[in-house]
Amino acid sequence: MTSPEAPALSIVVPAYNEQEVLPEFHRRLASALAGLGLVWEVVYVNDGSRDTTFEVMLGLQAADPRVAVLNLSRNFGKEIALTAGLDHARGTQAVVVIDADLQDPPEVIPALVATWQEGFDVVYAQRNTREGETWLKKATAAAFYRVMQRLGGKVHLPPDTGDFRLLSRRALDALLKLREQHRFMKGLFAWIGFPAKAVRYDRAPRAAGTTKWNYWKLWNFSLEGITSFTVAPLKVATYVGLLTAILASLYLLLIVVRTLIFGNPVAGYPSLLAVVLFLGGVQMMMLGIIGEYLGRIFNETKQRPLYFTERYVPSRVTEG
Numbered sequence: 528m529t530s531p532e533a534p535a536l537s538i539v540v541p542a543y544n545e546q547e548v549l550p551e552f553h554r555r556l557a558s559a560l561a562g563l564g565l566v567w568e569v570v571y572v573n574d575g576s577r578d579t580t581f582e583v584m585l586g587l588q589a590a591d592p593r594v595a596v597l598n599l600s601r602n603f604g605k606e607i608a609l610t611a612g613l614d615h616a617r618g619t620q621a622v623v624v625i626d627a628d629l630q631d632p633p634e635v636i637p638a639l640v641a642t643w644q645e646g647f648d649v650v651y652a653q654r655n656t657r658e659g660e661t662w663l664k665k666a667t668a669a670a671f672y673r674v675m676q677r678l679g680g681k682v683h684l685p686p687d688t689g690d691f692r693l694l695s696r697r698a699l700d701a702l703l704k705l706r707e708q709h710r711f712m713k714g715l716f717a718w719i720g721f722p723a724k725a726v727r728y729d730r731a732p733r734a735a736g737t738t739k740w741n742y743w744k745l746w747n748f749s750l751e752g753i754t755s756f757t758v759a760p761l762k763v764a765t766y767v768g769l770l771t772a773i774l775a776s777l778y779l780l781l782i783v784v785r786t787l788i789f790g791n792p793v794a795g796y797p798s799l800l801a802v803v804l805f806l807g808g809v810q811m812m813m814l815g816i817i818g819e820y821l822g823r824i825f826n827e828t829k830q831r832p833l834y835f836t837e838r839y840v841p842s843r844v845t846e847g
C-alpha cells in the first residue's frame with residue numbers, strides 16, 4: 528500500500544469531553560474551508576475524554592477521509608493534547624490550532640490563511656469581545672496579560688489571544704523543537720518569533736458542553752498535587768508566608784495605634800514580635816518562590832515523554 532500524499536494544511540483540534548459539539552464543529556469547519564482551494568486534513572485529539580468523544584471522532588473519520596484521529600493514553604491537559612496534535616499534523620505548508628467548543632469560529636480560518644499567504648508565518652486570531660464569560664474571568668485574564676507583558680521582556684505576548692492561530696510549516700517545526708514539560712503554549716508560540724500578524728474576530732460563547740477551566744478546578748488541581756508530587760508543599764510555604772506577613776503588618780498597625788492611644792507599659796516587646804513574624808513570613812514566601820522554580824526543574828529533569836498515544840488513525844487525504 529502506498530502512503531497517501533500529505534495535505535497542505537492541517538487543522539489541529541484538542542478535545543476533552545466534547546461529544547455534543549464535535550459533529551457541529553466538523554460540519555462548520557468543513558463548510559468554512561470549502562472554498563479555500565487547499566488540500567486540508569483535520570487532526571482530532573482525544574485527550575482522555577470520559578464521554579463518547581473518541582467514538583464520535585471515529586465516526587467522523589469513517590465518514591470523512593480528511594479526518595485524522597489521535598487518542599491519547601489518558602487526559603494530559605490541553606497544552607499537551609495540542610502538542611500531540613501538532614506532532615501528528617501532516618500539513619506540508621501550514622497548521623491551524625483551534626478549540627473544539629466553537630468559541631473560536633472556524634469561519635475565521637480563511638482570513639488566517641489569507642494573511643499567511645501575504646507572507647506571515649504566525650497569524651494569531653485576536654478577540655474583539657468575550658461574550659458569555661463572567662466579569663471575574665475577564666478581569667483575571669486582563670490582569671494576567673498585563674503581568675505577562677511586564678515579565679515578558681523581549682518576547683511579546685499579544686493580549687486577547689488564545690491558542691487559536693495559524694503557523695507556517697517552518698514556524699511549526701521551530702515550535703516542535705521546544706519539548707519542555709511545563710508547556711505554556713501562548714508563551715511558546717510567542718517565543719519562537721517569525722513574522723506575525725493579528726486577525727481580529729468576535730469570540731462566541733461555548734456552543735455546548737462546559738468549560739474545563741474554572742477556579743474550583745484549579746484549586747482542586749493544586750490540592751491533588753500535594754498528594755502526588757513533592758513540589759506542592761513548597762507552594763503552601765508561599766501562601767503561609769504571605770499570610771503571615773500580612774497578619775504581622777496588621778498586628779504592627781494595631782500596636783502603633785494602641786500605643787498612641789493607651790501608651791505602652793512594656794516597651795519593645797510587641798514591636799519585636801511583629802518584626803520577627805513579618806520577617807519569618809517574608810522568608811517563607813521567598814522559599815516558596817524558590818520552590819516553585821525548583822519543582823519545575825525537578826519535573827524537567829525527569830525527561831519523560833510528553834504523552835503516550837493509544838491510537839493514531841491518519842487521514843486519507845491525497846494531494847490533488
Ligand code: UDP
Pocket residue numbers: 540541542543544545574602603604605608625626627628630737738739740
Ligand atoms: N481541552 C483538552 N484537554 C483538557 C481540557 C480542555 O483537550 O484537559 C480542550 C477542550 O476540549 C477545548 C479546548 O481544550 O477544545 C479549550 O478548552 P475549554 O473550552 O475548556 O477552555 P476555555 O475556552 O475556557 O479556555
Ligand code: MG
Pocket residue numbers: 626628630733738
Ligand atoms: Mg472554550
